[in-house]
Amino acid sequence: MSAVASSAAFRKLRLRNFRNFAELELSFPPAGVAVIGDNGTGKTNLLEALYYLEIFRSFRGAPDEQLVRFGEEVFHVRGVLDGAGSAREIEAAFERRSRRKRVAVNGAEPDRLGDALGGVGVVIFSPADMTLVAGAPGDRRRFLDIVLSLNRPGYLGALQRYRQILKHRNAMLRSGGSDALLAAWDEGLAEWGGRVVAWRAEWIAEIAPGFARRYAAIAGGQTARVAYASSVPLGDTPPGAEAAAEAFRAELARLGPRERERGMTLVGPHRDDLAILLQRDGGEAELRDFGSGGQQRTAAIALRMVEAETVRSARGREPVVLLDDVFAELDPGRSGRILELLEDEERGQVILTAPKESDLELRRGSLAHWRIEAGAVLT
Template sequence: MRLQHIWLADFRNYSQLDLEFPAGTSLIVGSNGEGKTNLLEAVFYLATMTSFRVTPTEALIRTGAESSGAVVRGEMKVDQRDVLFEAALRSSGRSQFQVNRQRVRRRDLLGLAPVSIFMPDDLVLLKGGPGERRRFLDNALSQIDPRLDVARSDTESILRQRNALLRQTGGHLNADAEMTLDVWDDKLADVGERLAAARRSLVAELSVDVAAAYGEIAGQATPVDLAYESTWTAGELKETLSRVRSEDLRRGATTVGPHRDDMSVILEGRLARTHASQGEQRSLALALRLAVHRELGRATGQSPLLLLDDVFSELDPERSRGVLGALQSEQTLLTTAGALPGDIDYSARFKVTAGRVEREE
């Protein structure tokens, strides 16, 4: 998969942009705050209908253009076909998305143009809370199989309804509330089991790739394992919900389910979140992203577009070379505010200044 052309109107700090990208690696250079990451965000948004920054839609619209909204348009080569992706973002009301001028929903778009993003903030995958790791797994699953994004969305909706009912009861169930809670338990058990099963399967598949990727980045084979952590047993979510119902009523919240699960990363037999050094954690975060990149390529049969946002800024030269050797893609967009490894091979270099992009010779 390759991005050939992108057009932006009032997206982030870009009032207008019309830019062509070649195959291979494109360097996007400039000082901090000029719009490099915003450009990658626009590309990612086209492919996934979401921002990797976990931000509201109105934040994507340029200040002063809230009434008219923003437009992101991109032409991509997908399975040897030219495909036009378009997004019209609105600060109020629903944003609209089209593929080849036909309206689409998120589930119709996901996986069509696979994309992988690597960011300095990926350190939260090791140091952050369980929600960061669940989001990492769910975002990967949504591109691998869009039906799983529906399962994630349904799980969140059911949890909102179940928690609202738990709060309304004030800790005491009458017959009607008990019957309604039984219904929500059935629904949550059904969709929650499917989502958790997909996460477990993905973690098992990624574990081998993460170990291999970490070895490539670090320059030596090192034992790395991933484990999916849950407080309930697969196939027994409904029974578990029944068992903890009194506690849920007391707290006014659902205390077990896929929304409480986690993924542990284990380096040389020890939990990486608490025992790995900063450099090891950063390399592990890159290895996690790289493992998903490879899994996504296998699942879709395409080479995912690779977005690298200033990933070399915190790596020593040896690990930077390891990352370069491990990353493979038909097309890569790489941003940097500083120096790059001297042996990097690129097809084009672009300079970003205050929302304006110029190609440098």
């Protein structure tokens, strides 16, 4: 961790007609800031805008249309960065009518949007992360896909190829195409799907100890673990892409008749899950079904912390950490221990929001405090 040479940081942010902000221009202190304001004033919107520059979509999963200020046509987001690799300025704009999105890094439009992903190096902790734990498998696949797309070169391309082939194959299964036609898709499905599965399995194995350690540290003794619950039968150690493709092929052959009956592909990374298991005497239970609200929040925070570690090691710089009201609903013991972990691990810029001044202060109160009121920030 000490090998990290630099820290990414937002220096400036400019918004036009983004959510409830008509016009906003901010200069951030290098260490970061605590943004304090009532419910509904725009705290989450502000973090959503900052994170937009990382993935060019809403971290809340909102469509771009919803990000345009009511009654307006176009939103603009522009960030000036320090220490974020080659990206010094990232801009994005979206027009409602044409549904056209424009992105520029250092003034130039990338050939593909995917080339500009992850330009900042930022991790966001939000109350919506509850769905990472309590939500459907699809929510956790989305998390895996975003983390890996941002931190493993080649992953996004493989995932896109896989999805395309899957779409064709499912259409073939629905329309009852011949075995020969179906088999034409199987090889590509297994090859690209095998890569996706192998990448995911490898990442989950890599972060599993760090997840367990952080969960136990926050929960004060209780333990939990993560594992890849793949529909493709994998051994105990993460397989390489070739072995995963081989297992995938075998499973496709086995499930062929059932797939025809059901008219869809029944195995593959699109059916997989990130299992999050609470360990208790005598066995394990899915945190999704059996965890309390606080336990689920704890697991979500531990997942974001391992994501931050992944950003740190993959990009060789400290990520910016965005904390949206992160201590809501947690008991004082857990909140205090999260704070300690964050102080310990997150050395870069921190931008946090809270509805009120808190006794829980990050950086021993050295962060600047700003107030936010109905779309205006008082610095």
